[in-house]
Amino acid sequence: DLGARGSATIGGNVATNAGGNRVIRYGMMRENVLGLEAVLADGTVVSSLHPMIKNNTGYDLKQLFIGSEGTLGIVTRVVLRLRQLPRSQNVAFVAVPDFQNLTDLLGRIDAALGGTLSAYEVMWREYYELVTSEPATNRKPVSTDAPYYVLIESLGSDQAADEARFEAALEEMFEAGVIIDAAIAKSQAERDAIWAMRDDVGQNARHAPIQAFDVSLRLDDMEAYIAEVNDALRTRWPEATNMVFGHLGDGNLHLITGVGDGSADARHAVEEVIYERLRPRGGSVSAEHGIGLEKKPWLSVSRSEPEIALMRTLKQALDPKGILNPGKVF
Amino acid sequence: DLGARGSATIGGNVATNAGGNRVIRYGMMRENVLGLEAVLADGTVVSSLHPMIKNNTGYDLKQLFIGSEGTLGIVTRVVLRLRQLPRSQNVAFVAVPDFQNLTDLLGRIDAALGGTLSAYEVMWREYYELVTSEPATNRKPVSTDAPYYVLIESLGSDQAADEARFEAALEEMFEAGVIIDAAIAKSQAERDAIWAMRDDVGQNARHAPIQAFDVSLRLDDMEAYIAEVNDALRTRWPEATNMVFGHLGDGNLHLITGVGDGSADARHAVEEVIYERLRPRGGSVSAEHGIGLEKKPWLSVSRSEPEIALMRTLKQALDPKGILNPGKVF
Numbered sequence A, B: 001d002l003g004a005r006g007s008a009t010i011g012g013n014v015a016t017n018a019g020g021n022r023v024i025r026y027g028m029m030r031e032n033v034l035g036l037e038a039v040l041a042d043g044t045v046v047s048s049l050h051p052m053i054k055n056n057t058g059y060d061l062k063q064l065f066i067g068s069e070g071t072l073g074i075v076t077r078v079v080l081r082l083r084q085l086p087r088s089q090n091v092a093f094v095a096v097p098d099f100q101n102l103t104d105l106l107g108r109i110d111a112a113l114g115g116t117l118s119a120y121e122v123m124w125r126e127y128y129e130l131v132t133s134e135p136a137t138n139r140k141p142v143s144t145d146a147p148y149y150v151l152i153e154s155l156g157s158d159q160a161a162d163e164a165r166f167e168a169a170l171e172e173m174f175e176a177g178v179i180i181d182a183a184i185a186k187s188q189a190e191r192d193a194i195w196a197m198r199d200d201v202g203q204n205a206r207h208a209p210i211q212a213f214d215v216s217l218r219l220d221d222m223e224a225y226i227a228e229v230n231d232a233l234r235t236r237w238p239e240a241t242n243m244v245f246g247h248l249g250d251g252n253l254h255l256i257t258g259v260g261d262g263s264a265d266a267r268h269a270v271e272e273v274i275y276e277r278l279r280p281r282g283g284s285v286s287a288e289h290g291i292g293l294e295k296k297p298w299l300s301v302s303r304s305e306p307e308i309a310l311m312r313t314l315k316q317a318l319d320p321k322g323i324l325n326p327g328k329v330f
Helices: A010-016 A099-113 A125-131 A159-175 A188-199 A201-207 A219-236 A264-276 A296-302 A305-318 B010-016 B099-113 B125-131 B159-176 B188-199 B201-207 B219-236 B264-276 B296-302 B305-318
Strands: A033-039 A045-048 A074-080 A088-096 A117-124 A148-156 A181-184 A210-216 A241-247 A252-258 B033-039 B045-048 B074-080 B088-096 B117-124 B148-156 B181-184 B210-216 B241-247 B252-258
Touching: A010 A074, A045 B305, A088 A099, A088 A159, A088 A188, A099 A117, A099 A148, A099 A159, A099 A219, A117 A125, A117 A188, A125 A148, A125 A201, A125 A241, A148 A159, A148 A188, A159 A181, A159 B159, A201 A210, A201 A241, A201 A252, A210 A264, A219 A241, A219 A252, A219 A264, A252 A264, A264 A296, A296 A305, A305 B045, A305 B305, B010 B074, B088 B099, B088 B159, B088 B188, B099 B117, B099 B148, B099 B159, B099 B219, B117 B125, B117 B188, B125 B148, B125 B201, B125 B241, B148 B159, B148 B188, B159 B181, B201 B210, B201 B241, B201 B252, B210 B264, B219 B241, B219 B252, B219 B264, B252 B264, B264 B296, B296 B305
Parallel strands: none
Antiparallel strands: A033 A045, A033 A074, A088 A148, A088 A181, A117 A148, A117 A241, A210 A252, A241 A252, B033 B045, B033 B074, B088 B148, B088 B181, B117 B148, B117 B241, B210 B252, B241 B252
16 A cells, blocks of 8 residues: 555556555565566566466575666566455544653564554654644644654454454553553544545645655664754755655654755655655655666765675676666666 | 574575465565665675665565575665564364365455465375374374365454354355365464474475475365376385375475485476476476575576576676575575
8 A cells, every 4th residue: 555556556666666555564565576577688587477476496586686676677467366355444643752662562562463563654743733733724633742653554354353453452452651652543434534644745845845754764873863864954945844754663754845946956855854864764766766867876875885896797797788777776 | 484493594584585374364485674784795784774664665675585595685774664463363274175165265265264274284195194193292182084184274353243254154164065074273272283294394304305395386286196106106116105284275295205215316307296297387496495406407497598597687687606604595
């Protein structure tokens, strides 16, 4: 389930190893491709359309093509793994008093929901205020003022029984002090309304020109990282906005900055603030959106020289003339 | 959780992309490796020790080394993904009247248990009789005579609540006629006793010389495949035994044959029976055990010429002198 639902294609999902809202439960696209067919640079069609979940016969060739953005071969067919449709959905929106409790809550709720946790989507306070103030039409599910808010979702098999467990789990979290307020959706309309807030990223257009980032890093590093980024942005641009939200259950944050005049120089300066602070933390400049052209100059933040050299070895071996999606990735 | 627990190493698990009993819930080793370090043929150390679940910065280099049996590089360090420890375990042993109900049951119980199904281990009648007859010490959990038996396990968060759901799900299956008998373990000792039957593969030594196979194929193809294999074995060797059991939830079957005199010719003839019938079905000669030397002659059953050519391209690019685990895989 992707923010780009409606425009994303299966092929694009495979080429970029797309993620989305429910990776915590179902994995990235890579985990959901059983087999594929690809056309190599020399025109050979490699048909590896296997339907098996388990298949350890030589190298797992599909892995080469998934996420390589068309630079090693062109994916022409895929076999996808399907899952049982969940029979129940429970959604809550909770307020969390500090970052430590945000990470504690993730581990605790995952254990308490025993395999049914499907989303853990965090919104920093500024994002929450943005999507619940006019012209946005979302209403605030909780009125408590807190630095962090989380959309928690469980997908299971029995609406009534799962709801009872979900409520008990949240009550346990409330008593332990890891959450300070909670709204549990009681109808499909209420569940949809909570998700609508998370999906309402279009509100960021108010702060145009904007730049969108998609990073991942250790949970333990996130609080300091975001604080440093915000300090650096506001030191240079006192009016800077930085909306932070994302799939925290997967270590994946989205940042949308509204900074500067949109000039190439300003954009580069913002990228430098965001990306260079990932380098010492071993973070990723692209959690789920690939590299393409835009992030190409920043690949070295997340990949060492030997890694990039190995990528070049693969590229050279599979596409010696450089005819596949030329100039992309590195 | 592997049959080889106690002797398997982390490095071996990574090199062969090992599977095991709970792949249906946690995935193969590939899904549980976040990052790794490998030494290439030229001595370069490629350190790709990333801790992130999501990281789409260029090619996913770890995939090259996972499951390639040391032929592209030597894995020296890995970062593993950890999971929350389940708080509850429910195990049942059920009798199923025919193959169609075996596949129906898998889909139904997966949906009914909503994300908590962790094992669906099938035993063909002969295997069940083997592990519950002397000198084996296992007792039969159900006395009903049936062609198939299944160990069903759910790992969740609340023993009492999960047990109620588990029982309700099995009752639903009983009423629908997909199962004809069931024993639900009521204590840890009973749960362990059911798993002990599944793990008691050592009983096959009674039929020595034995040969062990590890195949995967579409669920829809399995019944006819096993029937054909048994016919072919018994036509040639009237006393042939073929014990079939496995991780059916992942499409993975284990076959242990007791056939012939153990000579190289007899062994080859048995392999031919087992493997050649996978070819028209697009099955895998190695679901979770790799290729090594033993299955090398049979790789073409599961991999086409263009696939093997692409594997050679990779091998040539990464190990041009052929010094890494020489002669293995292909």
